[in-house]
Amino acid sequence: MTSFADPVQNLKKLVSFKSVSNTPILDLCEWVHDACTSFGFTCELQYDANDKTKANVIATLGPPVPGGLILSGHLDVVPTEGQPWSSNPFELTERKGRLYGRGASDMKGFVAATLASLNQINCDSLSKPLVLIWTYDEEIGCKGSAQFARHVRSLPDWYPREALIGEPTDMRILRMHPGHVTFKIVAQGLAAHSSKPDLGRSAIKAASQLLVELERLENELNSEKRLQEYLERPYVTLNVGMINGGKAVNIVPDRCEILVGYRPLPGDDARAVFHRFEERVRNLELPDVTLTLENITPALLTKEGLPLQDLLKSHAHGNQCGAASFATDGGNLASVGIESLIFGPGSIDVAHKADEYIETQALLQTPQILADIIRGRCQ
Numbered sequence: 001m002t003s004f005a006d007p008v009q010n011l012k013k014l015v016s017f018k019s020v021s022n023t024p025i026l027d028l029c030e031w032v033h034d035a036c037t038s039f040g041f042t043c044e045l046q047y048d049a050n051d052k053t054k055a056n057v058i059a060t061l062g063p064p065v066p067g068g069l070i071l072s073g074h075l076d077v078v079p080t081e082g083q084p085w086s087s088n089p090f091e092l093t094e095r096k097g098r099l100y101g102r103g104a105s106d107m108k109g110f111v112a113a114t115l116a117s118l119n120q121i122n123c124d125s126l127s128k129p130l131v132l133i134w135t136y137d138e139e140i141g142c143k144g145s146a147q148f149a150r151h152v153r154s155l156p157d158w159y160p161r162e163a164l165i166g167e168p169t170d171m172r173i174l175r176m177h178p179g180h181v182t183f184k185i186v187a188q189g190l191a192a193h194s195s196k197p198d199l200g201r202s203a204i205k206a207a208s209q210l211l212v213e214l215e216r217l218e219n220e221l222n223s224e225k226r227l228q229e230y231l232e233r234p235y236v237t238l239n240v241g242m243i244n245g246g247k248a249v250n251i252v253p254d255r256c257e258i259l260v261g262y263r264p265l266p267g268d269d270a271r272a273v274f275h276r277f278e279e280r281v282r283n284l285e286l287p288d289v290t291l292t293l294e295n296i297t298p299a300l301l302t303k304e305g306l307p308l309q310d311l312l313k314s315h316a317h318g319n320q321c322g323a324a325s326f327a328t329d330g331g332n333l334a335s336v337g338i339e340s341l342i343f344g345p346g347s348i349d350v351a352h353k354a355d356e357y358i359e360t361q362a363l364l365q366t367p368q369i370l371a372d373i374i375r376g377r378c379q
Contacts, residue, residue: 004119020079029056063158070131071130071164074136076144089101098357105350109363109366113367117371141180142297155338162339174322183291183292194250201252203254204253242258278291297331299331
């Protein structure tokens with residue numbers, strides 16, 4: 001029987017699964033399910049509502065009493081195509097004190113360390129529950145944690161209300177981050193031969209007016225600053241990410257789509273910027289323009305002074321709680337009453353890049369840290 005005591009070997013196995021977002025990852029989900037089951041956890045595969053090839057892994061151990069702790073992370077990784085890797089991204093490679101592989105830092109290293117930490121505690125003697133929530137498709141909109149929130153809706157009274165999300169923070173404690181909202185604009189025109197453009201209506205010309213309004217809105221948002229003491233960019237950032245329109249150079253384009261993303265600040269109404277732009281579109285009085293919210297990943301704003309924060313301080317690089325620049329599953333967990341802190345090994349600066357890595361020493365130190373935290377909350 002595998003003991004999972006060696007985090008490096010755990011990470012080697014985890015990295016070997018090509019669990020790229022928006023692809024089937026059920027083989028990895030089942031492996032993690034079986035690993036947690038071997039420690040005595042009661043495990044559930046919580047499948048995506050529309051795709052049974054991916055699932056959250058929910059593992060529960062200990063008595064159903066108030067208190068305890070949630071450890072959480074995502075199992076998916078971003079693609080590697082087109083990146084200049086020095087070694088196979090799905091084969092863990094150690095060079096000069098670093099472990100290279102896709103997900104080594106973001107965030108299979110934390111999953112590997114969590115499994116190793118379970119060897120350092122007495123899993124049969126927990127006095128409060130320990131819950132592990134491993135999600136899918138975090139990298140493309142925190143879809144797994146959104147599914148978790150829809151599935152549970154309201155938590156049982158005994159369910160832990162504090163979570164540690166092990167994103168790579170270089171062992172700094174973070175309690176907030178912006179969210180990410182995606183919306184689609186569709187400008188509908190009227191096709192015609194380009195030799196007689198007056199017989200048609202150009203959707204791309206309409207889109208150009210919409211782009212001007214988006215830039216004006218972006219400039220306004222850049223001036224509306226707050227949380228400057230925490231955020232590197234203390235304003236809502238907005239990005240026009242994709243444009244698609246027209247069918248041929250000799251046809252007046254009858255359709256143009258624009259995909260826009262923005263990042264609401266902690267504490268913001270996630271839909272507020274979308275509604276501001278809706279009002280601008282109404283004032284333009286353009287025919288046949290529709291706006292659709294595509295995805296909402298909520299921001300996170302966790303209060304200061306959680307008991308978990310005090311436990312983390314002795315292990316953290318600095319005692320102050322900061323902010324992440326990236327979104328996490330924490331926003332969706334907050335929607336069902338779970339307060340999260342973000343803390344884990346590895347650096348976000350190497351995530352999503354070629355030759356992503358985690359320092360070997362950092363990975364080896366993390367199981368003991370997690371074991372201490374579990375004892376502090378669950379024993």
